[in-house]
Amino acid sequence: MQKRKIGNDFMGEIGLGCMGMTHAYGPSDENENLNVLAKALEIGCNFWDTADFYSAGKNEELLAKALKNNRKHVFLATKVGNVYDQVLSTDSSGQKRLDGSPEYIKNSIERSLKRLKTDYVDLYYLHRVDPLVPIEETIYAMAELVKEGKVRYLGLSEASAKTIKRANSIHPITALQSEYSIWYRELEKEIIPLCNELAITLVPFAPLGRGYLTGTIQQTNDLSAEDWRNNFPRFKEETLIKNRNIVDVITTIAKEHKCKPAVVALAWLLTKNKNLIPIPGTRHIDYLVENTSASKLRLSVTEMNKLSEIKVYGERFPSNMEQTIDK
Incomplete structure (x- = not known):
């Protein structure tokens, strides 16, 4: 697999989102997940992404089992800021609670390191921006972790x-993780040009x-x-039906290349911008x-334009999740 850069580190240009191994998509088999992680390293997919929020830390505990003899071979990212404790995770209005306070940051990294069974993480994200804490205070606290060698x-x-600029003025921001794909392209207006300007890798x-762009979800x-x-x-x-044209276009191009739709969707991202590393989960x-094979696919200008012109229907998030997004 081709390589791309985050900070001063090079890794496979397609990473692995580990959330779904324990969180959000129903039951899964731990042994199969560990086999996926082992295979990922074998084929050069060594950028792994988790978060303390995923299954209240169980996702990090799963990765620890795979990291036991492989820590130096993995570029490990985890996150902080989404409160995962079942009692404290929502406020009085029932909304998910965010916490970017220095005290919470300091305590959370210790919990993550313990679960991951490592003494450092390569990349530490603020999972969501806490509107009640100035971003400068949060980043100062995270920067202390860099000085301490924990991050x-x-x-x-x-x-x-706006937040990216403020944060970057306190300490270099190395990566920005945000949703970006053929069916969500808002980042192209302002965020991607800013990331390119500040040498921030988009993830x-x-x-x-x-999963919709794979063509496996019809109803x-x-x-x-x-x-x-x-x-x-x-x-x-009703929205699945309206968006079916997206999969039709992707599938047509995939047939021409004798590959699966997922490969085309990922190749579109890799071709769009050299300053990004997508993290499909599986x-x-x-x-x-299949996903990592996208590193070998080259799409033509005509194919890129067809994919970029697709109209998408429906909001990407339910309202309660949208309210946690920094604007």
Whole structure:
């Protein structure tokens, strides 16, 4: 696999989002997840992404088992700021609680390091921006972790351009993780040009549209009852039907290249911008191999334009999640 850069480190240009191995998509098999992680290292997919919020720390504990004899071979990213304690995770209005306070940051890194069974993480993201804490205070606290050797690089997730600039003035922001794919392209207006200007690597999450761009989700019945996508506007029956043209275009191009739609969707991202590393998630080895094969696919200008011109219907987040996004 081709390599790309975050900070001063080079890694496979397609990373691995590990959230779904324990969180949001229903039950999974731990042994199969560990086999996926082992295979990922074997094929050069060594940028792994987790968060303390995913399954209240259980996602980090899973990765610790795979990191035991492989820590030096993995570029490890985790996140802080989404409060995961079941009692404290919502405020009086029922909204998910955010915490970017220095005290919470300091305590959270210790918990993450303990769960991951490591003494440092390569990349530490602020998972969501806390509107009640000035970003400068949060970044100062995170920068202290860099000085202490517990964190190598700092990142933000779903942050506005204004916040990115303020944060970067306190300590270099190495990576920005935000949703970006064929079916969500808001970052192209302001965020991507800013990342390019400040040498911040973009890390697109949900690069396959939470699975929709793979063509495997045709109707709501394709999702299990426990699947959190049932709450997303774009996974309602009427919106799935409206957006079917997206998959049709991707599938047509995939057939021409004798590959799967997911490969085309990821190749579109890799071609769009050299300053990004997408992190598609999976808990199946076949899908891992399929996703990483996008590193070999080259799309023509005509194909890129066809994909870029697709119209998308529906909001990307339910309202309660949208309220946590920094504007």
